Amino acid sequence: MIMKGKKGVILGIANKKSIAYGIAKACQEQGAEIAITFLNERFEKKLSPIAEELACGAKFYPCDVSKAEEITALKESLAQDMGEIDFIVHSIAFAPKEGLSGRFYDMSKEAFDVAMDISVYSLIEIIRELKPILSKNSSVLTLSYYGGVKYIPNYNLMGVAKAALEMTTKYLAEDLGRDGIRVNAISAGPIKTLASAGIGDFSFMLKWNAAHAPLKSNVTINQVGNSGMYLLSDLSSGVTGEIHYVDAGYNIMGMPAVAFDEEGKPCIAWNGESK
Numbered sequence: 001m002i003m004k005g006k007k008g009v010i011l012g013i014a015n016k017k018s019i020a021y022g023i024a025k026a027c028q029e030q031g032a033e034i035a036i037t038f039l040n041e042r043f044e045k046k047l048s049p050i051a052e053e054l055a056c057g058a059k060f061y062p063c064d065v066s067k068a069e070e071i072t073a074l075k076e077s078l079a080q081d082m083g084e085i086d087f088i089v090h091s092i093a094f095a096p097k098e099g100l101s102g103r104f105y106d107m108s109k110e111a112f113d114v115a116m117d118i119s120v121y122s123l124i125e126i127i128r129e130l131k132p133i134l135s136k137n138s139s140v141l142t143l144s145y146y147g148g149v150k151y152i153p154n155y156n157l158m159g160v161a162k163a164a165l166e167m168t169t170k171y172l173a174e175d176l177g178r179d180g181i182r183v184n185a186i187s188a189g190p191i192k193t194l195a196s197a198g199i200g201d202f203s204f205m206l207k208w209n210a211a212h213a214p215l216k217s218n219v220t221i222n223q224v225g226n227s228g229m230y231l232l233s234d235l236s237s238g239v240t241g242e243i244h245y246v247d248a249g250y251n252i253m254g255m256p257a258v259a260f261d262e263e264g265k266p267c268i269a270w271n272g273e274s275k
């Protein structure tokens with residue numbers, strides 16, 4: 001039981017397809033005591049069976065990260081119900097639809113600000129607010145995507161937010177290392193979830209990744225969950241500021257393996273087989 005004796009809060013479960021749910025399951029299976037949050041009343045109802053399954057008991061709190069008072073209330077509830085905690089999972093991102101397709105330059109400042117606020121600044125705010133109840137040997141995990149490092153079609157505004165999130169992870173890691181707090185990110189391969197459904201042509205992205213990743217598959221929330229559990233556990237006590245890829249190896253590819261169709265036009269080489 002790798003997480004026995006560890007207590008933590010997981011933000012960003014929308015349903016059983018959420019990456020945060022995969023991380024929560026992995027932590028629970030290894031003995032962690034978990035609290036989860038819900039975005040609003042609509043999610044409260046849907047998430048209540050999940051909170052039960054994860055044995056959260058009453059440790060099931062509202063937290064819309066765009067509302068500072070809800071983060072403060074979360075700290076107070078956690079302090080009262082759990083005392084000190086050992087880990088935080090920040091699995092939250094949002095960008096208005098106009099930022100996830102079409103021409104990149106053609107987006108409003110309002111969309112940009114909302115995406116940066118919810119997807120990036122919230123990590124800083126949550127850590128700052130919860131710091132008084134974080135144990136001296138704690139770990140924070142956030143979720144990123146390769147679109148923050150390289151251009152990915154339609155990822156647009158979220159790519160800029162992920163670039164900022166990855167650097168935020170590194171600056172936080174340096175700043176909080178002296179307090180015994182580690183901060184890492186997982187850069188996950190594409191997975192079909194509620195959030196990813198908002199990205200234009202997402203199903204093509206899934207096919208492309210599976211075709212070109214060394215492991216010839218897409219990753220699952222269980223795989224991301226297990227890697228996340230490692231980064232939250234003492235097994236990774238020497239690791240901080242890391243952007244850990246869990247993407248079936250896609251990010252190492254400098255040149256995709258492309259096959260050619262009957263007319264000699266390039267097409268995707270499924271399962272690495274060339275025609």
Ligand code: 0WD
Nearest residue numbers: 014018019064065092093143144145190191193194195196
């Ligand atoms: O392919 C993917 N699915 C990948 C996702 C690949 C790599 C990274 N990620 C990232 C996402 O960008 C995000 O940071 O993983 C994180 C989790 O995303 P997910 O598991 O794919 O998506 P989902 O199940 O929808 O959970 C994200 C949740 C929200 O769901 P909706 O669908 O309502 O946007 O983030 C939460 C909400 O539950 N969320 C908020 N929570 C608190 N306050 C807020 C908010 N203001 N906004 C969204």
